[in-house]
Amino acid sequence: MKERFTANTVEEAKALAAQKFGVSAEKITFSVIEEEKKGFLGFGKSDAIIEAEYEPSKAEIAADYVKSILKCMDIDAELNVTENEDGALIEIVGDTTGAVIGKRGETLDAIQYLASMTANKNDKEYYRINLDSCGYREKRKATLENLAHKIAKSVLKTGKTSTLEPMNPYERRIIHAAVSEIEGVTSKSIGEEPYRKVVISSVNGRPERRCGGRRNGYDRVGQRKEREIQPRSMDLMKTSFEKDYKKPKPEDSMLGGELYGKIDL
Numbered sequence: 296m297k298e299r300f301t302a303n304t305v306e307e308a309k310a311l312a313a314q315k316f317g318v319s320a321e322k323i324t325f326s327v328i329e330e331e332k333k334g335f336l337g338f339g340k341s342d343a344i345i346e347a348e349y350e351p352s353k354a355e356i357a358a359d360y361v362k363s364i365l366k367c368m369d370i371d372a373e374l375n376v377t378e379n380e381d382g383a384l385i386e387i388v389g390d391t392t393g394a395v396i397g398k399r400g401e402t403l404d405a406i407q408y409l410a411s412m413t414a415n416k417n418d419k420e421y422y423r424i425n426l427d428s429c430g431y432r433e434k435r436k437a438t439l440e441n442l443a444h445k446i447a448k449s450v451l452k453t454g455k456t457s458t459l460e461p462m463n464p465y466e467r468r469i470i471h472a473a474v475s476e477i478e479g480v481t482s483k484s485i486g487e488e489p490y491r492k493v494v495i496s497s498v499n500g501r502p503e504r505r506c507g508g509r510r511n512g513y514d515r516v517g518q519r520k521e522r523e524i525q526p527r528s529m530d531l532m533k534t535s536f537e538k539d540y541k542k543p544k545p546e547d548s549m550l551g552g553e554l555y556g557k558i559d560l
Contacts (some may be wrong), residue, residue: 297348304331305343312347318355324348353414353422354383360413361385361426364406370395372428382423385410395428399433403428406464437471443473446495447480456496461486467493 298315302308313320325344334340349443351359358376365372365387373514388394396403407426425432446457446515460472467484467527470493482495 296350297327297343298345299346301342301344303342305345308345308500309347312345312349312371316347318349318351322349335358350554352377353418354385354424357383357410357424358385360410361387361406364409365395368394370557382425384425384468385429387426387428396431400431402464405415405430435466439466439469440473442504443470443495444477447474450497451477451479454497454500458485459493459495461492463489464491467491468494 296316298312300311300315302311306364307359309320309323309325310324312325316323324347326348328344328346332339354376358374361374370389372387372395372425375386375388377384377386379399390406391483391558394402395406397405403426407424410426411422414424415504427428442459471482471484474480474495479498480495481498484491486492488494490509
């Protein structure tokens with residue numbers, strides 16, 4: 296944005312511009328159109344005229360949008376903005392009473408998505424916006440990691456595949472990352488958004504069942520029985536491609552994955 300300001304002096308005009316744009320003068324580009332003139336005995340005196348140009352960063356655009364949402368929600372809070380190489384973290388600090396977070400972070404996710412869309416409007420180079428409130432993201436991450444470990448242990452013990460409830464891409468990545476550290480289990484995502492789920496399964500399949508204290512395949516005196524060869528059903532003869540023809544979604548890849556992709560929510 297570009298605007299002209301008039302004041303008694305150039306410095307006063309710059310101060311007016313900083314006040315109008317709501318940022319420090321260091322972030323504004325100034326051009327002096329006309330210097331102030333003192334005149335003589337009150338004659339010939341004229342004010343200074345400057346042109347001020349300010350282009351807010353994407354982080355500032357996102358922060359301003361979040362502020363407007365909080366104002367509409369009657370939430371009194373401060374924002375801490377930390378910029379990094381490819382984006383920014385906006386932390387909401389204050390008594391939010393949970394309203395800005397919502398059930399399982401749904402409200403927080405929605406505001407983050409809208410702030411990201413606003414900041415990246417009409418720009419091909421994507422700038423990542425992460426929104427947090429009262430440390431919710433870290434708490435939720437710890438909860439999901441504990442859940443992943445608990446489910447993985449159950450899968451290892453029983454051999455039964457377990458399907459979790461639908462989650463957003465950010466939460467699915469946390470589950471995938473936790474499962475990848477546990478030997479003997481694997482995970483994948485199935486379904487379509489917003490009902491996409493994580494499935495955790497055993498690499499080795501179900502544990503061998505025991506019958507009457509003896510392994511299947513042995514008679515009561517411990518002699519191995521000859522197994523009868525049964526014709527394979529059509530279902531067992533299906534190829535792996537026929538059984539799982541959908542390729543994993545890009546957001547489920549753990550190689551180089553980052554939290555919250557471009558339009559992940």
